[in-house]
Amino acid sequence: MNLRTTNRLGGCALALAVGVAAHAAGPADVDAGDHAVGRPALTAPPAPAGSMEGPVVTGVLEWYTNQADFEAAAAARGKVNKAVETFEESTQQPNGNGSLNDPLSPGVPNGPFPNGLEGAPNLRVQSNLSGGNPVTPNPRGVDGLVNLSAGFGGAVSDLVMPNFFADSLDLQFSGGNKTAVGGNTVEYTNGGPLGVDIRVYDTSNAYLGQMHFSSNIQGTFFAGVISDVPIGRINVYSPNNAGEGLDNIQLWYTDVQESHCLYRNKRVKAQACNTCPQFTHECDISTPAVCGSVKDCRKRIKQVMACPDNPDGWCKVLHLRCDCK
């Protein structure tokens, strides 16, 4: 296998050698690795997004490089962090890498993930053949992803990236209620400068915005985005033909408080029973029925209840709807 022709990350000895050399040299001094694959001389890397004062607002998106600020802002808006995906359930041996097919999904066995993703039921990961023009999901399919484990190329934990340098990575979110996503940017350099573009799409795949973030293989940089509308997909792309991804992915939900139909008691008719329940006529009888307004609720509910102390008697109860909250 030849890196120059395939640019394949997983299971490629040449790619490993280049990657390790580049890492040892440090992200800002990667001439050896770069020249080894015959790419043009490097230009200075762009100013790291990690230095930006946050948050930066673009349209409906608010971007963060500081994890604590991101978490505080999300929590202040009533969002709840329901899951964090670390990829640590991978059974990959230390200092290893192995390819897997698109997509990597919750509960679906895939390569080194014997139970698929665990702990983040609304996240799906797959490669995107369209690289830096990821207008729609476009997975490679077979061997589209690679899992790196701690020790490989400088990684400090399990990571999931596209298996081919030219591809980008899509994180897809189901449930329609993810309104803040954060994580540590990770990048397996192919010899170029580091840094990834993060693009955000809504649940209808409409483009919402993008931002450039600092990154490295250790995942020491943070990228977070808070959205006014639910996020359906996030694409991570290295403009420098590298492997890229997010680790420790936080999925924040807007917790929708459901309203329920409330009823008040209208009357109780006793039949051969002296101990029928007494009701206060207050609007305080709750039901599991979910409603948007009181008109969604059944107007009246008739109930026949067993008499508490006479098996031959009963109580007929009539409830009228009174509220939805």
Ligand SMILES: [Ca+2]
């Ligand atoms: Ca593991």
Ligand SMILES: [Ca+2]
């Ligand atoms: Ca997990």
Ligand SMILES: [Ca+2]
């Ligand atoms: Ca990890």
Ligand SMILES: [Ca+2]
């Ligand atoms: Ca890539």
